[in-house]
Amino acid sequence: MALVPPPPTLPPTTPPNTYLVSLLIYPNHWAYYIPSPVAPNIGVLLHATGDTKTGFKFSIQRSYDLSLPENQNPPPTHRIPLQWVDERWFDEERMLNGGVCVEDWKPVCGFEEVVGEVGMTGWGEGLDDEGDKSCQDWVIKVAEELVNSEVFGDNVVNYLYTIRMAEWL
Numbered sequence: 001m002a003l004v005p006p007p008p009t010l011p012p013t014t015p016p017n018t019y020l021v022s023l024l025i026y027p028n029h030w031a032y033y034i035p036s037p038v039a040p041n042i043g044v045l046l047h048a049t050g051d052t053k054t055g056f057k058f059s060i061q062r063s064y065d066l067s068l069p070e071n072q073n074p075p076p077t078h079r080i081p082l083q084w085v086d087e088r089w090f091d092e093e094r095m096l097n098g099g100v101c102v103e104d105w106k107p108v109c110g111f112e113e114v115v116g117e118v119g120m121t122g123w124g125e126g127l128d129d130e131g132d133k134s135c136q137d138w139v140i141k142v143a144e145e146l147v148n149s150e151v152f153g154d155n156v157v158n159y160l161y162t163i164r165m166a167e168w169l
Contacts, residue, residue, distance in 0.1 A: 005162050007080045008155045018084040019092075021111075021152075023139065023160070025078040030139045032115065033066075033079070036096060041067040044095045046115050048135040056138060058116050060104040062097035082143075082156050085111065089151055114149050118142045136164055 014020075022033045024045070031047030045064040050056040065071060066079075094108040107113040118141050140160045146152035 005159070005166065008082060008153075008159050010081055010084060015084050017087040019087060019090050021082050021085050023078070023080040023082055024076040025080065025163075026076050027074055030136045032139065032142070033064075034090070034095070034111070036092065041065055042096070042099075044112075046112065048138040052134070056135065058105060058118075060107070060112060061101070062095060062104055063099050063101040065101065082159070083152055085151055111146075111151065114145055114151060115142050118145050136167070140164060 019034055019037065022035070024031045024033045029047070031045050033043055033045055035041070035043035042063055042065050045059075045061040047059055047061075048056040049059045066076070089109060089111040091109040095112070097104070105116075107116045118138065140157065143152055143157045143160050147154055147157055
């Protein structure tokens with residue numbers, strides 16, 4: 001993706017008691033990232049792993065360190081702040097797994113529960129029966145569900161649709 005449109009407008013200062021949810025864009029892959037408020041390169045990566053042939057599976061990588069060389073292959077091409085979300089949706093201690101990096105599939109907070117409910121039932125089953133074919137489609141579906149759950153505003157979904165369409169230009 002050569003040109004990324006401007007992201008949703010965020011307040012100039014961090015609202016109290018909130019966590020920033022960002023979109024990481026890699027070559028051919030999108031993921032949600034929730035950094036630790038005290039260490040922005042360490043956080044939780046939520047994404048769909050797999051491919052269109054084998055299907056997709058929801059994955060959570062806890063205490064994921066964006067600065068480690070093994071997590072830079074390939075590095076994200078964009079880190080886009082999407083929205084500040086009220087702390088009631090998160091459990092930082094459990095999300096960061098006490099600082100131990102681990103891959104997980106079990107949600108530990110309200111935000112992860114909403115994300116984990118979206119069209120991920122297992123390998124070989126794809127996203128759903130509506131023809132979704134990629135992790136990008138899954139990220140958008142998650143955003144729609146987060147809007148329905150009153151976690152995200154509509155502007156996030158609109159932005160994700162815009163950048164998804166820009167990939168095809």
